[in-house]
Amino acid sequence: MKFLVCISNVPDTTTKITFTPDNKEFNKAGVQFVINPWDEYALTRAIELKEAAGSGTVTVLNVGEADTEPNIRKALAIGADDAIRVNAHPQDAYFVAEQIAAIAKEGAYDVILMGKESIDYNGFQVHGMVGEMLGIPTVAPAMKLDMSGNTATLEREIEGGKEIVSVNTPFVASCQQPMCEPRIPNMRGIMTARTKPLKVVAAVGEPARTQVSEFALPPKKQGVKLIDAANAGELIKLLRNEAKVI
Amino acid sequence: MSVLVVVECDKGEVKKSSLEVATYGAKVAAQLGTTATAIAVGEATEANLAKLGEQGIAKVLYDAEPRLKDFVNNAYTKLIATAAEQEGAKVIVLANSNIGAAVGSRLSVRLKASLATNVVDLPKTDGGSFTVKRGAFSGKAFADVTLSGDRKIIAVKKNSLEAQHEAGKTAEVSSFSAQLSDADFADAPKQVVMQDQAGGVLLPEAERVVSGGRGMKGPENWHLIEDLAKALGAATACSKPVSDVDWRPHHEHVGQTGITVSPNLYIACGISGAIQHLAGVNSSKVIVVINKDPEAPFFKAADYGIVGDVFEVLPKLTAAVKELG
Ligand SMILES: Cc1cc2nc3c(=O)[nH]c(=O)nc-3n(C[C@H](O)[C@H](O)[C@H](O)COP(=O)(O)OP(=O)(O)OC[C@H]3O[C@@H](n4cnc5c(N)ncnc54)[C@H](O)[C@@H]3O)c2cc1C
Ligand SMILES: Cc1cc2nc3c(=O)[nH]c(=O)nc-3n(C[C@H](O)[C@H](O)[C@H](O)COP(=O)(O)OP(=O)(O)OC[C@H]3O[C@@H](n4cnc5c(N)ncnc54)[C@H](O)[C@@H]3O)c2cc1C
Numbered sequence: 001m002k003f004l005v006c007i008s009n010v011p012d013t014t015t016k017i018t019f020t021p022d023n024k025e026f027n028k029a030g031v032q033f034v035i036n037p038w039d040e041y042a043l044t045r046a047i048e049l050k051e052a053a054g055s056g057t058v059t060v061l062n063v064g065e066a067d068t069e070p071n072i073r074k075a076l077a078i079g080a081d082d083a084i085r086v087n088a089h090p091q092d093a094y095f096v097a098e099q100i101a102a103i104a105k106e107g108a109y110d111v112i113l114m115g116k117e118s119i120d121y122n123g124f125q126v127h128g129m130v131g132e133m134l135g136i137p138t139v140a141p142a143m144k145l146d147m148s149g150n151t152a153t154l155e156r157e158i159e160g161g162k163e164i165v166s167v168n169t170p171f172v173a174s175c176q177q178p179m180c181e182p183r184i185p186n187m188r189g190i191m192t193a194r195t196k197p198l199k200v201v202a203a204v205g206e207p208a209r210t211q212v213s214e215f216a217l218p219p220k221k222q223g224v225k226l227i228d229a230a231n232a233g234e235l236i237k238l239l240r241n242e243a244k245v246i
Numbered sequence: 247m248s249v250l251v252v253v254e255c256d257k258g259e260v261k262k263s264s265l266e267v268a269t270y271g272a273k274v275a276a277q278l279g280t281t282a283t284a285i286a287v288g289e290a291t292e293a294n295l296a297k298l299g300e301q302g303i304a305k306v307l308y309d310a311e312p313r314l315k316d317f318v319n320n321a322y323t324k325l326i327a328t329a330a331e332q333e334g335a336k337v338i339v340l341a342n343s344n345i346g347a348a349v350g351s352r353l354s355v356r357l358k359a360s361l362a363t364n365v366v367d368l369p370k371t372d373g374g375s376f377t378v379k380r381g382a383f384s385g386k387a388f389a390d391v392t393l394s395g396d397r398k399i400i401a402v403k404k405n406s407l408e409a410q411h412e413a414g415k416t417a418e419v420s421s422f423s424a425q426l427s428d429a430d431f432a433d434a435p436k437q438v439v440m441q442d443q444a445g446g447v448l449l450p451e452a453e454r455v456v457s458g459g460r461g462m463k464g465p466e467n468w469h470l471i472e473d474l475a476k477a478l479g480a481a482t483a484c485s486k487p488v489s490d491v492d493w494r495p496h497h498e499h500v501g502q503t504g505i506t507v508s509p510n511l512y513i514a515c516g517i518s519g520a521i522q523h524l525a526g527v528n529s530s531k532v533i534v535v536i537n538k539d540p541e542a543p544f545f546k547a548a549d550y551g552i553v554g555d556v557f558e559v560l561p562k563l564t565a566a567v568k569e570l571g
Contacts, residue, residue, distance in 0.1 A: 013502055017383045120383055121389075123364075125363050132352040137319065138319060162438075164439070209354075209361070212389045213390045213392050214390040215389050215390075216379075221548070224535070224545050225549065226550075227552050229559055232566070233565065235566070236567050239532070239550070243549065243550070245454070245511040245531065246567070
């Protein structure tokens with residue numbers, strides 16, 4: 001079984017978000033980048049399934065510029081076998097999906113795993129695009145993934161419940177908890193990651209279909225209005241008469 | 247050139263988020279000088295679909311194929327694509343839900359359309375361009391995105407605009423068939439398992455949410471959260487550590503790695519307000535924080551706060567709600 005795991009390089013979850021003075025770009029200064037937290041579920045589950053089967057490969061794929069390589073190496077340290085970086089600025093989801101679809105097709109991958117969504121752009125869309133480009137099913141977001149031969153059984157989260165879905169390879173799934181306990185690299189992993197293959201390839205396909213013209217921060221809160229705990233019922237009156245939400 | 251709106255139905259009712267989507271679609275249609283047609287998915291009744299006229303929908307298409315009752319990615323995609331072609335739709339509006347995202351992303355490739363998800367406001371359409379505001383960086387920012395294609399697909403974030411209700415207006419409901427075959431249902435779910443919703447309010451659709459963190463001390467104390475939720479007609483939620491240790495089910499976990507909610511009212515009880523938690527709730531209209539630590543970071547993101555012990559405060563709040571009647 002050949003697994004392709006797509007990882008995106010995103011600001012650490014504790015990052016205070018700021019933009020350049022013209023509000024056109026995200027201000028990367030001083031920002032720590034991490035593997036998108038959802039993608040860690042995809043990566044760990046692929047490694048677990050490969051180990052359980054006793055054969056197969058796990059390839060990680062990122063569409064990004066050279067500054068994403070530390071996180072690609074981290075994925076290799078966690079246990080992926082090799083990596084591919086499409087050397088391009090990830091312009092938009094469509095552009096990223098085109099790159100993933102091209103690599104998936106060329107390498108004839110059986111299982112293409114991603115995270116539910118990127119925590120920077122919150123698109124929740126690349127998986128469906130890739131599935132459609134390749135003409136294969138997509139299961140998103142998946143909370144559980146088991147494989148038996150070429151058949152996968154997944155639990156897909158729907159609003160208010162879940163669906164049990166079964167699909168044959170090749171397919172795309174986007175992963176979220178509680179699929180597995182994401183692994184962290186150990187010392188041996190970090191040592192071997194240095195020599196694992198990381199191939200850099202050029203981008204293909206059509207240009208992006210969307211452009212960000214401007215970023216903005218949400219309006220600041222007015223400040224909290226405190227109500228005395230002894231008089232807690234007062235809060236309910238304020239919620240009805242002042243905030244008008246109950 | 248029309249606007250096609252995808253409305254999700256469940257047990258005969260149009261979902262609240264889809265009433266918002268219908269309103270959004272009707273407003274976009276008015277901006278573009280055209281009309282809005284809806285395509286209904288899920289289990290619907292003709293009477294409820296006709297009521298979409300109140301949101302400004304002119305016509306509703308409905309395929310009564312029984313296998314469309316549950317979500318089937320390929321079948322839904324083909325159904326909506328066929329409706330879009332028939333109606334000559336240039337703009338398709340759907341909910342930023344698990345169904346909307348799954349279908350919208352496939353449709354964008356099939357129909358060669360530009361897609362914007364997580365959209366929070368009506369488009370700016372001056373000078374022929376089409377720009378929408380969308381949430382980014384997990385609620386910490388917004389991005390204005392210009393959609394360049396001839397066709398556009400917009401997934402509207404829940405509770406971003408209020409559904410309009412023009413009483414008495416009805417939409418024409420017409421039956422529609424996308425000629426779906428067995429092959430289109432190959433990825434149909436084997437089984438659908440719905441959760442027991444506390445008080446019957448579905449968290450992602452809820453207008454009010456009462457949420458508990460580690461400060462609640464243990465699952466045996468959750469009746470305090472549930473009582474207040476019930477009195478308010480609210481859904482219940484929790485922080486990540488609470489679901490990690492199984493005090494509460496995973497589907498109640500909100501935040502960066504859980505679900506994102508944007509209710510009118512979010513009441514946080516014994517939750518510190520870590521940045522990853524805030525990411526899932528910070529687009530709530532009004533945030534109330536109850537925490538015994540006056541330095542808890544959540545107070546900075548709150549509109550109202552009570553510095554106090556949840557075990558004393560919660561029963562008082564529940565009693566006060568009941569008094570309101
Ligand atoms: C600062 C900044 C500026 C940006 N500017 C623009 C812009 O001008 N115009 C624009 O349209 N978009 C812009 N983007 C969005 C960016 O291109 C996104 O990475 C891309 O759109 C995919 O993210 P998504 O949220 O849509 O993906 P989602 O659909 O949320 O991602 C789902 C999964 O797809 C995979 N994936 C996502 N991205 C990659 C990747 N790069 N490589 C490998 N796998 C990936 C991951 O597994 C991820 O979990 C910008 C993003 C940032 C952070
Ligand atoms: C990558 C990553 C992703 C994450 N994603 C999420 C996420 O999606 N959602 C999420 O919630 N967390 C997430 N976290 C965890 C997050 O960082 C916090 O650890 C978590 O939100 C804390 O939960 P809590 O507020 O319930 O507990 P604590 O931080 O322990 O806070 C408990 C609070 O209760 C108060 N308290 C105690 N007793 C009482 C009492 N009797 N009355 C009133 N108040 C009381 C305390 O003062 C304290 O403020 C993530 C972390 C990481 C690293």
